[in-house]
Amino acid sequence: MTKIQNLLSSRRKENVSSQPQSVxxxxxxxxxxxxxxxxxxxxxxATRRHLPRLAGHKAGVSALRRVVExxxxxxxxxxxxxxxxxxxxxxxxxxxxxxxxxxxxxxxSDLEKLHRDGVRLRHLGRLYDLAPDIQQAVRESMDLxxxxxxxxxxxxxxxxxxxxxxxxxxQIIADGRQPETISEEMISSYLYTRDLPDPDLVIRxxxxxxxxxxxxxxxxxxxxxxxPTLWPDFGREDLLEAVQSFQQRSRxxxxxxxxxx
Ligand code: FPP
Numbered sequence: 001m002t003k004i005q006n007l008l009s010s011r012r013k014e015n016v017s018s019q020p021q022s023v024x025x026x027x028x029x030x031x032x033x034x035x036x037x038x039x040x041x042x043x044x045x046a047t048r049r050h051l052p053r054l055a056g057h058k059a060g061v062s063a064l065r066r067v068v069e070x071x072x073x074x075x076x077x078x079x080x081x082x083x084x085x086x087x088x089x090x091x092x093x094x095x096x097x098x099x100x101x102x103x104x105x106x107x108x109s110d111l112e113k114l115h116r117d118g119v120r121l122r123h124l125g126r127l128y129d130l131a132p133d134i135q136q137a138v139r140e141s142m143d144l145x146x147x148x149x150x151x152x153x154x155x156x157x158x159x160x161x162x163x164x165x166x167x168x169x170x171q172i173i174a175d176g177r178q179p180e181t182i183s184e185e186m187i188s189s190y191l192y193t194r195d196l197p198d199p200d201l202v203i204r205x206x207x208x209x210x211x212x213x214x215x216x217x218x219x220x221x222x223x224x225x226x227x228p229t230l231w232p233d234f235g236r237e238d239l240l241e242a243v244q245s246f247q248q249r250s251r252x253x254x255x256x257x258x259x260x261x
Contacts, residue, residue, distance in 0.1 A: 030247045035071065035239075036080040036199035036222070038214055039064065041206025041230030054098040059232035061106050068119065068153055070236040074243070078152035080124065080199060082214050086160030100134060103157055107137045111144065118150025124192040125159030126167070154196065161216035164192055193218055201246045203239075205231040221253050 039060055046056030064081060071079050084099055091099075114121060123138045130138070138157075168190035172182070188194065198218045204210075207228040211219070225242045227234075250257055 032076055032200045032243055032246055034078040034080065034197045034199045034201075035076055035242075036082075036202045036215055036219065037067070038082045038202070038204040038208075038212060039231040039234075040204060040208050042232060044206060045230040045232040053095055054102070056232060057099060057102055061102065063232050063234050065110070066235050067239055068114075068151065069117075070239050072117065072119070072151040074240075076151065076243075078154065078196065080154040080156060080193075080215065082156045082159065082212075084125075084157045084159070085213060086126065086158060086163045087213065100131065103155075104131075104134050104137055107141050111141050114141075114153070115145050115148065118148045119145060120148040120150075120152045121145045122152065122154045122196075124154050124156045124164075126163060127158070129158055152196070154193075156214070159192075159214075161213045165217065167192075188217070191217060198222065201225060201242065203227065203242050205229055205234055205238075221251070223249050223251065 042056035042060040043053045044056070045059060046053050049055070068079060083103065088099070089096060111121075121141045123142060127135055127138060168187060171190050172187075177186070193215070196218075198220070199215060199222045201224075202215070202219050202222045203225045205227055207226065209226055215222075223246050225245050227238060227242065229238050
């Protein structure tokens with residue numbers, strides 16, 4: 001094992017023994033309002049078990065249920081999850097169809113409980129490119145849960161950061177906005193995420209270190225956290241570890257901190 005790996009592994013062990021079972025108490029110090037997650041590794045999880053890839057995505061839905069509950073318990077205001085990217089259309093037809101069906105079935109099966117639990121659902125992405133029954137299920141779920149306050153769950157489905165910017169620019173031009181009226185705030189107000197806080201923390205599972213076109217405008221100053229855990233295995237402990245890592249960082253937003261002058 002290398003020195004760095006050794007250090008990380010001993011830190012990990014320390015964390016396990018000293019790690020608080022809840023981060024809620026620390027939320028006043030360095031609050032995490034919004035966590036965005038790139039849920040990666042479903043395919044590998046399935047392949048390791050000699051299962052079809054779709055079994056990995058189904059296990060991914062179970063992980064998502066766990067994480068939403070844990071995040072709500074920890075007073076995290078909002079989660080955004082990357083469930084289907086604009087690039088995922090290029091996957092084999094059987095997987096794309098499976099993911100579409102899984103999305104629709106999950107809304108149908110989980111909506112009532114999510115609503116009871118105070119989850120406000122939002123869809124981020126190009127809804128108009130999805131099948132009419134999915135569009136309808138998404139609209140119904142957003143309408144039913146729109147007044148819920150416990151936690152926001154933004155499902156990025158048929159989402160791409162570049163596509164989002166293209167959609168924004170098209171709308172800005174269609175609205176006849178003049179060049180001098182363009183500002184960062186104005187562009188933000190044309191994104192799918194208008195009215196939502198930017199993510200404080202972006203988590204990516206399965207050991208990958210890429211942004212993959214996820215919330216590229218909104219995560220300009222987010223903290224990144226990568227874990228080797230495959231998404232279907234991700235749970236409460238992993239979420240708390242990510243939050244704990246976030247709480248140990250100093251966010252500078254391009255400035256110099258008073259302590260470092
Ligand atoms: C990436 O893992 C994961 C996806 C492209 C889909 C994520 C979908 C879910 C977690 C379930 C569906 C969600 C809802 C809301 C119904 P991968 O397939 O690229 O994994 P790999 O890199 O190991 O192949």
